[in-house]
Amino acid sequence: METQKRPRGRPKSLFKESSAGTMQSLDRALGVLTSVARFERASLSDLAREIGVPTATTHRILTTLQKHGYVTFDDERQEWMIGIEAYRTGASFLRRNSVLEIGRPILRRLMQDSGETANLAVPDGGEVVFVGQVETSNPIRAFFPPGARTPMYASGTGKAILAAMKEAALGKLLKSADLTKFTDSTLAPEEMLLRDLAETRARGWSHDREERYEGMSCIGAAIYNDKGEPCAGISVSGPTVRFDDVRATDLAELVVQAAQEITYLSGGRGLDQSDLSDG
Numbered sequence: 543m544e545t546q547k548r549p550r551g552r553p554k555s556l557f558k559e560s561s562a563g564t565m566q567s568l569d570r571a572l573g574v575l576t577s578v579a580r581f582e583r584a585s586l587s588d589l590a591r592e593i594g595v596p597t598a599t600t601h602r603i604l605t606t607l608q609k610h611g612y613v614t615f616d617d618e619r620q621e622w623m624i625g626i627e628a629y630r631t632g633a634s635f636l637r638r639n640s641v642l643e644i645g646r647p648i649l650r651r652l653m654q655d656s657g658e659t660a661n662l663a664v665p666d667g668g669e670v671v672f673v674g675q676v677e678t679s680n681p682i683r684a685f686f687p688p689g690a691r692t693p694m695y696a697s698g699t700g701k702a703i704l705a706a707m708k709e710a711a712l713g714k715l716l717k718s719a720d721l722t723k724f725t726d727s728t729l730a731p732e733e734m735l736l737r738d739l740a741e742t743r744a745r746g747w748s749h750d751r752e753e754r755y756e757g758m759s760c761i762g763a764a765i766y767n768d769k770g771e772p773c774a775g776i777s778v779s780g781p782t783v784r785f786d787d788v789r790a791t792d793l794a795e796l797v798v799q800a801a802q803e804i805t806y807l808s809g810g811r812g813l814d815q816s817d818l819s820d821g
Contacts, residue, residue, distance in 0.1 A: 570595055574603045575628065578613055579689065583621045632689075640808045641765060641774050642673055649776070650676045652800045656793055658778040659684045660800075661760075663699040666691070668719050670700040670775065684758055684779035695721060695735050696728055698750040698760030699775030702801075705742035706764040706772035712739075727752040747794040752782055759785035761793045763801035766810040773810070776801050 573593045578584060584592075590600040604622055607613040611627035645662050653660040653676040661684075662674035672686040686692075694700030694715075704712060721730035729735040742748040750760035762777035778793055785793070805812060 570599070571603050571607065574600060575607060575612060578604075578622050579624050579628070580691075583616070583619070583623055585621055589622065641804060641810075644807045645674060645765075645774075645776065645804045648800050648803055649674055652676075652776070652778060652796060653678055656778045656796050658780040658784070658793065661686060661699065661777045661779060662774060663697070663777070664774045665694065665700070665703050665772070668694055668715055670694055670697050670703065678780070680780070682781050684760070684781075686779075692754055693719070693722070695719065695730075696724055696750070696754040698748050698762030698777040698779065700762075701739065701742055701748035701750065702762040702764040702775045702777070703772040705739040705748065706766070708771075724754050725752055725756050727756075729753060745794075747798050748777075749785075749790055749794075750779075751785075757782055759790075761785070761790055761797050763794075763798045765801050765808075766805045766812055768809050768811060770811050774804075776804065 570593070573595075574589060577589050577592045581588065581592075586597060586601055586604070589604070590597040593600070595603075604613055604615075608615060608625065611625045612631075613628070614623050614625040615621070616623060641664075642662065649660045649662055657678055657680065659678050660676045661672055663670040663672045665671075669691045672688060672690045672692075675686060675688070677683060677685060692700065694704050704715070707715070716732060716735075721732060721735065722728070723730050729738050738748075746763065748760075748762040750762070752759060758779060759782040760777050760779040762775050764772040765774040765776060767773040776797060778797055802812065804810075
């Protein structure tokens with residue numbers, strides 16, 4: 543996984559006293575907590591610069607979060623990390639989300655049947671967040687730590703979700719997206735991505751061909767809620783040499799079956815092509 547680059551200089555603060563209906567102190571505390579989670583490890587100065595808040599204020603926020611167990615401090619490296627209470631809060635979300643709970647045994651079976659790492663991810667804005675994974679025992683394999691994020695347009699699960707979105711929602715999301723090229727195979731400009739999404743929609747599964755990481759490929763399918771909307775995605779990922787066109791079709795059958803099973807068991811309903819129009 544690539545290390546997230548930290549911006550130089552101090553950006554304009556996102557937190558305003560005039561923000562109607564919000565508490566500035568809580569906004570700042572949550573901003574700090576989110577930044578610690580994104581960086582995994584970060585110094586005080588990096589965190590202050592990231593959120594545009596004075597170092598002294600950032601330190602008070604961190605010590606308050608530390609008091610309640612949401613962050614912890616590594617004295618040797620002088621870096622802040624996520625604490626156990628943040629994990630417990632996240633675990634509560636995982637327990638209540640039926641898709642994630644139901645998906646765990648299906649994820650394991652998908653790994654066993656495919657021989658590849660199986661992943662479960664949920665959308666968050668223009669990204670997908672990996673919330674579940676069962677690694678293959680193959681020594682050469684894909685790995686995404688829990689909470690890892692990647693842009694939807696450069697992800698097997700993400701592209702499956704995008705292809706299942708209604709036209710208006712997809713257009714709005716892409717309008718605000720910055721289609722950065724991660725590899726020579728990344729689908730940018732937008733016309734390339736839209737063609738791929740049309741193919742994904744027609745066959746019912748996505749194929750990420752080294753679009754995020756060179757040498758790694760992924761097959762994904764969308765999971766739907768009770769309104770027929772994509773609410774998550776499931777995939778298998780691994781070295782491109784094991785994802786040739788013939789095997790990709792076989793893997794896709796397993797992935798689509800897993801997605802359909804989770805959709806059904808969680809009370810969702812599959813996609814109807816008429817759902818994609820907003821008329």
